[in-house]
Amino acid sequence: MAELLGAAGARLLVPPALNQVLVHFDDDLTTDAVIAAVQEDRTCWVGGTRWHGNNAMRISVCDAATTTADIEASAAAIVRCWTTVKKG
Template sequence: VNSGAIDPIGPLCEHAHASGSWVHVDGAFGLWARVLPSMRKTCEGIEMADSWSLDAHKTLNVPYDSGIILCRRREALMSAFKASASYFKWSEHRDSMNFRPSMSARARVIELWAVLKTLGRQGVRRLIEQLCENARSFARLLSEQGFQIHNDVVFNQVLTSCADDALTRATLQNIQSSGECWCGGSTWHGRAVIRISVCDWATTPKQIERSVRAFVKARAIAAR
């Protein structure tokens, strides 16, 4: 979540399955990296897991509350979520309430279907590539301005900081109140850091540059 790094899932799955364990991959925003040719080797072994979860409202920018769960074994998913009561009437047809925590839900899949249908595989790939390109650009421009970059920018996450923790926290507070852009704080190997998640497909290079200027200004104000 902090760095965008992906664990060696293949070997982990082999080790876990050897002991009879279930492997769940919390893909959140990162599982979409699998569509990128450049990330294929990094994501190798993901298919060996038993279940996966990911969010379309993050990487694909559909409306909020669009989570996806994939499970290799239907009966396992049903046993986790299926509720029972005397007033429930079951049929032979698939009932979505047996596969999710809530019994009632809006038709989230319509927006997701529309995005996938409109963009197709190539369009989704390009969208995600753009997020990664913007993250790398963000990191490069911040580094040129004297900010420290703590992670290898492999996806859409950038971890950065100032000279010391106090300056980093004050800079973050100034950024959040500036209205120019927004990012969160975190801790990385005992250091206070600013966590940047490039998550909007429509973000332009000009907006990245504007955000970097906001960082520089926020740091200057914090240093007074």
């Protein structure tokens, strides 16, 4: 997930550890809008948090049944939502 989002241009705020990914999109308002768009899209669930003064998307992969295809579909949905938010 971290590699896919990083390749799309999202800023990884910390190196991914275990099942956690923390990313930032352009600015705080955009990050919040992407989180809301992903939650509305319902492909996956992400949450918001603050990290060192920045709003961030927190992604947790919590189920052993999660497949590579699930990660790819979720990353694609996040990038799609980000693209939609940037277009306004």
